Amino acid sequence: MPNLPPLVYAMLLAPLALVLIAAIVKTWQAREARCWPQASGKVVTSVAEVREVRVSDDEREDGYRMESRNFANVAYEYSVSGRKLSCNRISIGEDLGNFQVAEQLAKYPAGSIVTVYYNPRHPDQAVLERDLPKGLWGCLGIGSAIVVAIIFGSAFGLNQSYNWLAHHVGRPDLAGMVVGFGAFGLVIALMGWAVRRQASMATRWPVVPGTIKLSEMEEYHEASEPGESRGVEMFGKRVTYTYSYQNVRYINECARVAAGTPQASTKMLEKLMSRYQDGATVEVHVNPDNPAEATLDARGEGRIAYVLWGIAAVFAALALFVATRGG
Template identity: 70%
Template sequence: MPNLPWLVYAMLLAPLGLILIAAVVKTWQAREAKGWPQTAGCVVTSTVELREVKVPDDDREDGERLEQRNFANVVYEYTANGRKLRGNRVSIGEDRGNSEVAETLAKYPAGSIVTVYYNPRHPDQAVLERELPKGLWGCLGIGSAIVLAIVFGSAFGFNRLYELLSCHMARPDLSGMVIGLGAFGFVVALFGFAVRRQASAASHWPVMPGTIHVSDMEEYRGAASEGGGRGTEMFGRRVSYSYAYQNVSYTNECARVGAGSASASDRMLKRLLSRYPDGAAVEVHVNPANPAEAALDASGDGRFAFVLWAISALFVAAAVFAATRGG
């Protein structure tokens, strides 16, 4: 076992642990729902709904921000214990938005008759699907094995590479820095390849007409300073666009602007709107496999890969310089 602090392993494995805990909770909920009684229901609304979802953001004081995402809003009526109720939860699984929106709407169109499973203790809690996705635990098991192999394999490889470099460098104490620079450059390069591949795929997506929209001004606090003081008060806006694909409407975010004052934010917004003015018609590249995913400038995203590769080259060059010149 590599001789690394336990905190390093805890930080690397924490995301995996959270995913496994969430899977256990959802499995328990699915097993409990198997005993729920069922009744006939009718779908009264089946449309796309734009909701705000909290997502992690290290640049903000509270560590999160609101992001608009598309959801399949399927509202159904049913009768339980003599009461006429309404629900809009489709599955036991967690829905974070922008996923299988069109498929869900097509599966549950307005006016269709559905089977509703409801909690006998709380009849207002109901779902249309009470099973978890097939193969969930098999995928999690394989994914966990891969993550563990990467984490411990990388740690072991880091130790071995450190020992090897220490024997061949004029300044053995710089071995850790050389490995760190090289590893960071390698990771950035991989991100560049991923961005380039995504942009290449997006350039072949079908193009649909869309419209630019600008959201209202928002106020928030930036991340706390190193001294522990409160973050800077910030002002920002979101620029989004709407489009339709196969008669289903979607909304996506194309940019955010933020500054330390409302006037500075407005100036930045005006520069952005010189390219995407409010109400302007735009061409939207839509992912046919998941229409909630789209892009306005696929070629621009591809060019960003070259920026990432340039950054990667700088880190690799710094690692080579430190290894050959001794710092």
């Protein structure tokens, strides 16, 4: 097996590089915020709210779709040079939603007095927490070392596997195919294990009542294929459910359906809704460590693991077939 070209390593390391760049930018912003003056403020609003956020979607013409996520809306007022201002940003870090909603609401209840750090050049820009999480760079350093070790260790291991198989299979020129099938099978099997483990944990999560909610019809165009001026027009709906956990209300999405006509989309939705009717009460399994994460069918999601293991078995069988029969 030839050594991997530098471009392959660059592609594998690109996500890690993006994470490190984002961490550097946030660290620089945090260092700058340390010099910001402070003022006394008061929390005027502290509630959970649902916001529509853009999520990357290559299958759509616009390149994104809208997704409902849970946020802690902590709004506070403060004064700078006699000017009354308000803001609802908590920390320097980006809030992507569905994380620490209850914790932030409990930390900053309505009516509480807080210390506000504001940008002296733009006083309307402020935060309540100007420091990054402790141990951030330590975790990133350990994580980076693990990722690099996995990438280069895997490349070395695959190369050694190829060299060994080249001397033990009927057709040495197919050793690379055997390694490829085996590696794909192993990765998919590990994915199945992770899905099964997560589903097993979800079955032990607390159960609360929830309500199914059906969205209005959404129209959009799929991403166009080469040679097409525009993608196919699609009609779809979202199926979400709302629930409350420890007096905080959340929303989550359980399915999306879409088809080329409103009628076809409605028919697909009717099949899906044979189990979950609009407005129906359902049991929701809630992650106590992050209540914004929940599921309606923990055991059903666990069955996906068997599908992944089946696919892994196919790759393993292909690897064995090529190794013993020589293609």
